[in-house]
Amino acid sequence: MSALRLDSVSISFGPLHAVEDLSIQLQPGEVYALLGPNGAGKTTTLNMILGFLRPERGSITVAGVDALTDPLGARARIGYLPETVMLHPTLSAIENLTYFALLAGRKIDVTTARKLLGEAGLQSDAHERHSGSFSKGMRQKVGVAIALAKEANLLLLDEPTSGLDASAANDLSNVIRAASSRGIAVLMATHDLFRVKDVAHRLGILRSGKLVDERDAATLDPVALEQLYLQRLAS
Amino acid sequence: MSAPAFRDLFVWEWRHVGRSPLLWSIVVILLASFCWGALTTAFKHNEQSAALERARADDQALIASTAERAVAYRAKITEDAGQVAYWQDPTNVAGYSEYFVRRHALKPHLPLSPLATGVSDLAPSRLEIKLNTPFGFNDTYDFENPRGLALGRFDFAFAVVVLLPIGLLLLCALLITFERDRGMLRLVAAQAVGPRRWIGARMAAILAWFVPAVLLAQVVALAIAGVPLGQVAAPLAVSLVLTLLYIFFWSGIALFVLARQPSAGAALGMFGAIWALLIIGLPMAISALVATVDPPPSAVEYVDAQRRVRDEIDAERDALLTQALGARPDLAAHVHRATSLDYATRLSFLVPEIERRLSPQRVAMEDHRVRQERIAFATGFLLPTLGIESAFAALAGTDPERQRRFEQAAREYQQQLRACVYPLVQAEITKPPAPPVRETRGRLNLPEPLDLPEFSMTEASNAERIRNVLPFAFWLALLATVTSIAGWRRADRWQVT
Ligand SMILES: Nc1ncnc2c1ncn2[C@@H]1O[C@H](COP(=O)(O)OP(=O)(O)O)[C@@H](O)[C@H]1O
Ligand SMILES: [Mg+2]
Secondary structure, X not given: OOOEEEEEEEEEEXXXXXXXXXXXEEOOOOEEEEEOOOOOOHHHHHHHHOOOOOOOEEEEEEOOEEOOOOHHHHHOOEEEEOOOOOOOOOOEHHHHHHHHHHHOOOOOOHHHHHHHHHHOOOOHHHOOXXXXXXXXXXXXXXXXXXXXXXXXXXXXXXXXXXXXXXXXXXXXXXXXXXXXXXXXXXXXXXXXXXXXXXXXXXXEEEXXXXXXXXXXXXXXXXXXXXXXXXXXXXX | OOOOOHHHHHHHHHHHHHOOHHHHHHHHHHHHHHHHHHHHHHHHHHHHHHHHHHHHHHHHHHHHHHHHHHHHHHOEOOOOOOOOOHHHOOOOHHHHHHHOOEEEEEOOOOOOHHHOOOOOOOOOOEEEEEOOOHHHOOOOOOOOOHHHOOOOXXXXXXXXXXHHHHHXXXXXXXXXXXXXXXXXXXXXXXXXXXXHHHHHHHHHHHHHHHHHHHHHHHHHHHHHOOOOHHHHHHHHHHHHHHHHHHHHHHHHHHHHHHOOOOOHHHHHHHHHHHHHHHHHHHHHHHHHHHHHHOOOOOHHHHHHHHHHHHHXXXXXXXXXXXXXXXXXXXXXXXXXXXXXXXXXXXXXXXXXXXXXXXXXXXXXXXXXXHHHHHHHHHHHHHOHHHHHHHHHHHHHOOOHHHHHHHHHHHHHHHHHHXXXXXXXXXXXXXXXOOOOOOOEOOOOOOOOOOOOOOOOOOOOOHHHHHHHHHHHHHHHHHHHHHHHHHHHHHOOOOOOO
């Protein structure tokens, strides 16, 4: 059973075809990078997988659950990391994590919470601090812990490395690799080509809502990838 | 991997909301305004009750001094010290009837009266009853109800009707839109909870704090205002139920607006508009409409009519009295005395004639009041903000209906007094004039002051008062249910794109 399956998915906003005839399939443990410039339709694709937007055509299944008829069931199988993670400022990292885990239907104790935050790379002296004082990178790490806490089949990461420093981005790559090795499929929307090469098994290039190329990451070195990307966007 | 149980969510939200400084600020402000409102009314009512006591004491003093004078003027005099004027003489039935029969009709405040000022600062709870005042008593109070001009006085009911929704809406708007305004809503929505359960749990948590706090504040405020809680258990409980339903009515509206997850600004704007419409706009529009469609009979015209009728009566006096005596079998033989009757005796014939001539205006005014009461009752169903205020006044005994019944009772009391005194006054016409020999200062055609009946008014029982507000309570419950269900249904999807 695939972790994610998009079949000829299309959506438009008025005259704008935001995503057109998009088909992607992810096996468990597979890391897929959806590349594309701003406005290519990456977030829109994630929104449809999450059930926030309803595609006009096509079908979406998440770990066997039809996301269009059972969005709640599909969401329960998805760990989602938004582009900018915002948290309850008056709650600590642990409290935020427990709250979001609760919203996902999981009651986790403090030990589990610490373990997850540790896995996400948040230094332990920050676990009990109010998240109001956290930097973007720290909030991002709590967001990763929230996504991991769900023990989902699929992780959706929206521009996960934008605005992160090199070490935080590296922590994130480690988390992705660890998740992948546990059989969790990862779909990351990004325009960070170098990070992609680092973790992705496969990559797709999205231009104006259309998938214009799909490659095995292993077949490309970083320079070839950049050339391919620029060429695909230009043509 | 399933949606969280409502109970678990609720418990978390309940703890979270309980730590919100906003919640407690609002509760404290409401408590303070409840106390202030209840105390203001209690203070006013205590003063009025003291005035009622003074009136009662005045009546007693007048009765005592009348009896004393009667004794003094009955005493035999040896040398001729002259007779007292008839208007100073309670042993003369005519003088007695005009100058010594004065009683007060009193409308005491009920123990729960601090709940709502109602009409108690517009209409008197103490009416001076004299035999010859047309229609029972003088209209000494305002012609126009100042409620039409402003939001009303600051009493407990005002705090509930006007301020409570502000507090509740502010609380809901700020606590429920928090995630959205902070950009957290996508992350919330991406978990496994639906918007209904999520908003529902938070709303329930807000109410789980707000409702007990407000109801407690109501009890505390009334207790501080001196309401004997034990004595008023049943109407107090009903007033608490009304407050509870009123909260649910507004929380239903809040749920309806927040169901589509607007920003705090949009939600507050919407709430502001709804609040202003229900509390200021529609009541004023309806008042204006009613005043246009069914204007009150002109008070100035009534004053004019009174003057005109008095002038007519003065001009026709002798003819009227001749006619009145002639029409009475017992007095027909004494028609010749018509022109020599004393002032008090004349009044016993002329005042009923004044009343007869003014009665069309009077009836029109009464009918208008009854219609106004009916309209107010019906409008209460259309606008629960007005309805709950009327319901509070009904429980407090400060409602216009009780006032009208009191005024009717006062009028009936006057008729009762006339029935006791007028026949005695008029019977004197048939008797020969008093002998010229002055053995006493008094005239002695009424040796003893009469033992006149006391004023009494049949009061609705607590059960009746409660029964009267039940239809509105059920209606409010229905509205609260409908708005809540509509809100719940409307919260069918996350608005995060
Ligand atoms: N809710 C929406 N309504 C109208 N247009 C939208 C909406 N969401 C996205 N778009 C448009 O769809 C296109 C794709 O947007 P998006 O998926 O956010 O791009 P990105 O690849 O940068 O994430 C953009 O042109 C954007 O303006
Ligand atoms: Mg995007």
